[in-house]
Amino acid sequence: MAFPVDVTTVQGDILSGLLKKLETTVFFQIGDDVQSFRKQLTQIIPLITTTPQAAERRAQVAKNKQEAAQQGRKADLLPIVGVTLAFSKFGLTKLGITDSTGDSPFEQGQLADAPSLADDVSNWLDVFKNGVHGVFIIAGDCQDNIDQQLTQIEGIFGVGTAQATINEVFRVTGNVRPDDQKGHEHFGFLDGISNPAVTDFDKTRFPGQESVPASVILFVEDETKPSWTVGGSFLAFRYLSQLVPEFNDFLKKNPIVLPGLSPEQGSEFLGARLVGRWKSGAPVDLAPLQDDPALGADPQRNNNFRYDIGDDFTSQDRCPFAAHVRKTNPRNDLEGMANPIPTTPQRIIRRGIPFGPEVSDAEAAQAKTLTDRGLLFRCYQSSISNGFRFIQTNWANNTGFPFGKPIPAPGFDAIIGQASDPTSRTLTGVNPQDQGTSLSLPTQWVVSKGGEYFFTPSTVALRDT
């Protein structure tokens, strides 16, 4: 079947993802000279990376790596830079675009949504309390290339001159972690493994990878929606600090006790059961007793599982119900219910990057975070209500999810669950041999410092709207 939108106009970060070692995110407000801003916007369009450009770059880099491997040498570094541009509701309103997308969280902004997400707004950075208008995300292979691109963009908007049409209000750079931690988030777990494929766009699928209709990720033709939404996608951005030394200290002090496991192995096992994957990426569902790095690194196998509810709907022997990956993508878990609930509308495409330095010796010794680090989380979806927000509020924060499990309830997502009542931060099933006992979580190791909901328009909408 033909793809329902013209992919040449869809921004590259959404469907293909932009290659990156670093990424600078620049939040801005639009000034009063909206007319000039709109004119300048047309000059920015050619700098925005489209889907075919992103896909082409990926193919070039892969080919380059393959050739180098065949010739037994290190691959040359190809210069990479990619640009994404998105607007919040406040930004669209400033531009005079006031027709509604129909998605209430987007229309109201993330600050208004903070109570539903169970965010503690006193932790939020001021920038996210002031109705930011838009965001540029510049991904690249080195800071020089990113800065060059940014200078060009700033030049177009006259940044630094009296005629500037935008005011940069916050800038943050994320970086892929060094050496063997490449691809791992700050708690140490391999990330970015499980994203859905998009039907009729992704020509190949890894075994076990779900394929979702384009309309789950992108706006497609729909007479009830404004025409400028077609080919666009909502971007949910979250600035998530991670308390890594504190998390590691908790694992160290609460090892899972099982015959044959040393305390270190018990701590590693606890971490794996909280996430649902070992640090290598191997799913605990497929490797229930010990890490299997070859499995974790193998895209043909590392996503090929369904929660083993077959005969035993109540079992969390292999993977706790409340493990982060099970809470955020329950796969076949809800199919076993008397009234099965489809979960395809809840699929999102994640494109985050870690930020902040590695844990220092002093932080490790004191089990205390002294420098901010975490994840610049972002994900794409055609509905914030069904996507990010649903996963955070209805699943991760909800101790009763996945539904239909035996009492006591599955519990809290130890990685991203949020609750104003600390006594609700418990989960069951952590020790496979003692599943009824709850584990209490003393703190939230991921602290939301805020964020915003954006709309990532097609290049046609940017030109014509």
Ligand code: HEM
């Ligand atoms: C998967 C860590 C925030 C949704 C994962 C994985 C890790 C991870 C290690 C496994 C790798 C993979 O399957 O790609 C984290 C950390 C976070 C965070 C450390 C915060 C600092 C979030 C948020 C959401 C989310 C805010 C959405 C509300 C997901 C989803 C998956 C996932 C949907 C894929 C599950 C699957 O398909 O099996 N995360 N995550 N994560 N995470 Fe997170």
